[in-house]
Amino acid sequence: MQKFIIRSLQKIVTKKNVLQERCELVPYECDALTAFRALPIAVVLAETVEQIQEVMCFCQQHKIPVVSRGAGTGLSGGVLPCEDGIVLSLAKFNRIIAVDLQNRTARVEPGVRNISISQAVESDNLYYAPDPSSQLACTIGGNVAENAGGVHCLKYGLTVNNVLQVKIVTAKGELVTLGSQALDAPGYDLLAVITGSEGMLGIIVEVTVKLLPIPECTKVLMVTFDSVAKTGDAVTKIISKGIIPAGLEMMDNMTIRAAEDFLHIGYPIDATAILLCELDGTLAEVEQAINEVSLLCKEAGAIEIKLAKDEDERKLFWAGRKAAFPAVGRISPDYYCLDGTIKRKYLAEVLQKIDSLSDEYQLKVANVFHAGDGNLHPMVLYDANKPGEFERVEELGGKILELCIAVGGTITGEHGVGVEKLNHMCLQFSSGELEQFHALKRAFDPDGILNPGKVIPTLHRCAEFGAMHVHDNKLPHPDIPRF
Amino acid sequence: MLNLDNSKQLALIVNDAIKNKQPLKIFGGNSKSFYGPKSKGEPVCVAEHCGVINYQPEELVLTVRAGTTLSEIESILAEQNQKLIFEPPHFGAKATIGGAISSDINGPSSPWFGSVRDAVLGVKIINGQGEILHFGGEVMKNVAGYDVSRLMVGSMGTLGLLLEISLRILPLEKKTITFLLETTEEEAIQRCSQLNRQHLPLSAMVYYNNLLYIRLSGNIASVNSAYKTLGGELLTDNNFWYSIREHTHPFFYQTGTLWRISVPPATPPINDLDGHWLIDWGGAQRWFISDMAAEVVYAKVADVHGHATIYRNIDSIGDVFHPLTTSQRHLHKMVKQAFDPHRIFNPGRLYADL
Numbered sequence: 160m161q162k163f164i165i166r167s168l169q170k171i172v173t174k175k176n177v178l179q180e181r182c183e184l185v186p187y188e189c190d191a192l193t194a195f196r197a198l199p200i201a202v203v204l205a206e207t208v209e210q211i212q213e214v215m216c217f218c219q220q221h222k223i224p225v226v227s228r229g230a231g232t233g234l235s236g237g238v239l240p241c242e243d244g245i246v247l248s249l250a251k252f253n254r255i256i257a258v259d260l261q262n263r264t265a266r267v268e269p270g271v272r273n274i275s276i277s278q279a280v281e282s283d284n285l286y287y288a289p290d291p292s293s294q295l296a297c298t299i300g301g302n303v304a305e306n307a308g309g310v311h312c313l314k315y316g317l318t319v320n321n322v323l324q325v326k327i328v329t330a331k332g333e334l335v336t337l338g339s340q341a342l343d344a345p346g347y348d349l350l351a352v353i354t355g356s357e358g359m360l361g362i363i364v365e366v367t368v369k370l371l372p373i374p375e376c377t378k379v380l381m382v383t384f385d386s387v388a389k390t391g392d393a394v395t396k397i398i399s400k401g402i403i404p405a406g407l408e409m410m411d412n413m414t415i416r417a418a419e420d421f422l423h424i425g426y427p428i429d430a431t432a433i434l435l436c437e438l439d440g441t442l443a444e445v446e447q448a449i450n451e452v453s454l455l456c457k458e459a460g461a462i463e464i465k466l467a468k469d470e471d472e473r474k475l476f477w478a479g480r481k482a483a484f485p486a487v488g489r490i491s492p493d494y495y496c497l498d499g500t501i502k503r504k505y506l507a508e509v510l511q512k513i514d515s516l517s518d519e520y521q522l523k524v525a526n527v528f529h530a531g532d533g534n535l536h537p538m539v540l541y542d543a544n545k546p547g548e549f550e551r552v553e554e555l556g557g558k559i560l561e562l563c564i565a566v567g568g569t570i571t572g573e574h575g576v577g578v579e580k581l582n583h584m585c586l587q588f589s590s591g592e593l594e595q596f597h598a599l600k601r602a603f604d605p606d607g608i609l610n611p612g613k614v615i616p617t618l619h620r621c622a623e624f625g626a627m628h629v630h631d632n633k634l635p636h637p638d639i640p641r642f
Numbered sequence: 643m644l645n646l647d648n649s650k651q652l653a654l655i656v657n658d659a660i661k662n663k664q665p666l667k668i669f670g671g672n673s674k675s676f677y678g679p680k681s682k683g684e685p686v687c688v689a690e691h692c693g694v695i696n697y698q699p700e701e702l703v704l705t706v707r708a709g710t711t712l713s714e715i716e717s718i719l720a721e722q723n724q725k726l727i728f729e730p731p732h733f734g735a736k737a738t739i740g741g742a743i744s745s746d747i748n749g750p751s752s753p754w755f756g757s758v759r760d761a762v763l764g765v766k767i768i769n770g771q772g773e774i775l776h777f778g779g780e781v782m783k784n785v786a787g788y789d790v791s792r793l794m795v796g797s798m799g800t801l802g803l804l805l806e807i808s809l810r811i812l813p814l815e816k817k818t819i820t821f822l823l824e825t826t827e828e829e830a831i832q833r834c835s836q837l838n839r840q841h842l843p844l845s846a847m848v849y850y851n852n853l854l855y856i857r858l859s860g861n862i863a864s865v866n867s868a869y870k871t872l873g874g875e876l877l878t879d880n881n882f883w884y885s886i887r888e889h890t891h892p893f894f895y896q897t898g899t900l901w902r903i904s905v906p907p908a909t910p911p912i913n914d915l916d917g918h919w920l921i922d923w924g925g926a927q928r929w930f931i932s933d934m935a936a937e938v939v940y941a942k943v944a945d946v947h948g949h950a951t952i953y954r955n956i957d958s959i960g961d962v963f964h965p966l967t968t969s970q971r972h973l974h975k976m977v978k979q980a981f982d983p984h985r986i987f988n989p990g991r992l993y994a995d996l
């Protein structure tokens with residue numbers, strides 16, 4: 160069967176575009192969540208949409224699992240191959256097809272890297288707003304598939320708010336357009352459904368994104384605090400005052416130190432936490448906002464407020480934040496990044512609980528957050544070579560996600576469920592809700608060949624998992640509705 | 643304000659309907675009954691399932707029951723200097739939030755501040771199996787599971803009965819002004835495109851009868867500085883934006899079928915289509931009154947990568963919303979089947995076969 164599959168695929172995409180040797184397959188065995196690995200039968204490097212349609216027709220006919228892959232920077236195991244299936248790489252789809260300056264849109268192939276779009280239109284004073292920290296590497300197709308966020312999403316929205324149209328190839332090999340070149344489209348909002356669907360509903364083969372004008376002026380404040388509660392308070396004060404910063408990010412002491420060690424930025428290494436608050440707009444607007452934010456931070460008890468003096472210093476302040484993951488990677492052999500989202504007002508409370516969980520499990524946790532929208536990224540430090548350590552990390556991670564659910568939040572704000580958070584989906588959703596997700600999946604992919612086994616757990620799995628776990632009503636804050 | 647939880651009764655009604663294979667026609671304030679095709683079925687009123695469940699101004703989040711009226715919501719938000727981001731047209735005093743979400747009708751500011759889909763964070767629905775289900779939530783970022791919340795937006799009640807909605811809300815701007823520029827239609831569209839390429843506190847742009855109306859909203863400094871560079875005569879008619887939003891402007895009283903044309907904003911005037919035009923959303927939404935045949939309008943608008951909807955005064959028998967391609971239609975049917983396998987909810991209210 161394997162030989163038949165490979166030969167058939169070679170006929171569709173030519174021999175050189177089907178990888179099948181072990182050494183060729185290894186680079187495709189996982190994404191940035193390296194704890195989960197597997198080798199597929201083959202990796203197919205398609206070059207045209209027609210080829211993808213043919214590949215899908217073939218795989219549909221023979222019920223062969225297909226895992227689509229962008230740059231493989233995902234953090235939830237979304238591209239983990241199926242051993243009895245193929246990986247479909249979109250890497251060769253790396254062209255910007257057209258930029259429409261009048262309508263401020265760019266039509267691009269899915270393998271185009273996030274940063275390339277902004278680079279291509281920079282001279283026209285435009286940019287693509289969602290900016291995941293991985294933007295140098297990750298692809299726009301992967302961004303759509305994960306509904307990726309970034310520092311600027313607080314003000315400018317997530318991927319779903321910045322994409323107008325997507326073309327997909329369905330499991331049956333049909334090419335379908337979702338959304339439109341206008342601001343909306345007739346019928347159901349299937350564009351929203353495909354966004355964040357993690358490769359489960361269709362292969363994204365073309366994306367039209369919105370472009371925004373580069374603001375006239377951008378400034379960043381670095382604000383130092385001696386307590387997490389005060390930092391959380393400052394965040395709440397800024398937002399409730401009606402100021403929506405372009406970015407509002409928080410780093411805790413361990414992350415500050417790691418970033419400082421790595422890049423020598425001039426971060427205050429004794430601070431309990433820092434906030435980076437970016438404000439953009441016209442010069443007058445930004446000046447007014449800087450004054451207001453500074454005042455609010457002082458009221459909240461900030462120790463020091465520093466305005467980046469020029470563009471170089473602004474970039475430097477951000478460099479530490481954007482490199483937080485690799486910086487933490489330097490101080491520990493391995494780290495495990497979580498992605499829960501909570502309401503802003505629970506920031507301090509949840510952080511304190513994470514602290515005590517960290518003590519209980521004897522595992523260090525470094526924290527960075529998209530504080531403005533309540534998206535936490537606790538990073539649990541560990542050593543994968545120590546037997547049993549990863550299991551403890553997973554358990555601690557699970558506890559942190561339960562905490563997020565308990566305060567009315569969610570288990571994933573932007574990294575997706577993948578294979579990693581399947582169990583936690585059982586905590587966040589009822590069986591009726593999970594069944595509804597499965598029904599929606601079948602609407603797009605009746606035979607379940609796209610990324611099978613991911614994102615939505617089977618009820619059977621939840622029943623087994625439930626047996627080992629506390630139920631909703633025993634979680635802390637039983638008084639807080641789960642909705 | 644009324645605070646009534648009718649969810650149990652509504653679930654009973656839906657379950658009975660499933661058992662008896664009796665389609666239901668869902669309505670809230672009946673303010674949008676003119677919009678879209680009519681549906682068959684036993685009327686079910688959601689207006690008595692109403693009230694605010696959770697409002698946290700500092701989190702910029704509001705959760706309400708679907709039958710809550712837009713006016714009540716807007717007055718509660720205004721007390722905290724906040725607003726709904728999509729500036730919803732009401733089209734009647736009793737308009738409910740459930741109807742606004744289901745029909746996805748957006749006001750003049752939505753290209754800049756966001757439309758219904760940009761506001762919806764979570765929903766609670768009764769699906770076509772009679773189950774009460776939650777999707778999304780009250781947090782700004784949430785990618786757990788598929789985005790069912792946004793799927794409800796604009797589905798015209800054909801996928802489920804909306805019980806509750808969580809919305810992202812926005813602070814009211816400190817200052818708003820409108821000014822006028824005299825220009826032709828073609829120049830106005832180009833002008834809007836140029837303005838859209840600058841970082842300006844735009845909140846609405848409408849062209850009608852040789853005048854381009856530009857509204858700026860933002861903090862005081864940004865509105866003042868933008869106005870200083872753009873100039874133009876200030877508009878004193880406070881009623882203007884209301885009249886555009888609620889279709890009480892004289893333009894809308896002309897005879898003929900009212901179309902909503904949605905196109906890429908910089909699309910030049912569509913001269914092939916003969917009738918009266920009012921350009922909204924800086925070119926992206928255009929109101930068109932004409933007696934031209936529906937097929938012709940659909941085809942001409944598709945040629946410029948847009949889509950058309952018969953908005954008012956429907957007398958055609960075909961689709962009211964822009965016809966879908968065969969493959970889109972197939973996906974739509976499958977999605978309908980996934981949510982409402984017995985075709986209980988608003989059959990035909992979006993497309994004849996849904």
Ligand SMILES: Cc1cc2nc3c(=O)[nH]c(=O)nc-3n(C[C@H](O)[C@H](O)[C@H](O)COP(=O)(O)OP(=O)(O)OC[C@H]3O[C@@H](n4cnc5c(N)ncnc54)[C@H](O)[C@@H]3O)c2cc1C
Nearest residue numbers: 229230231232233237291292298300301304307308358363
């Ligand atoms: C250092 C680092 C920092 C990060 N920072 C952020 C951040 O700030 N914000 C954020 O949101 N994420 C972040 N991520 C996560 C990751 O970069 C994003 O999820 C990104 O969108 C994945 O893009 P990719 O091209 O690498 O996708 P992949 O990892 O290749 O794939 C991800 C998922 O999308 C599916 N997929 C990919 N392409 C397609 C396609 N064309 N059609 C259908 N399905 C497809 C895959 O099957 C898989 O399920 C970070 C990751 C790293 C390693």
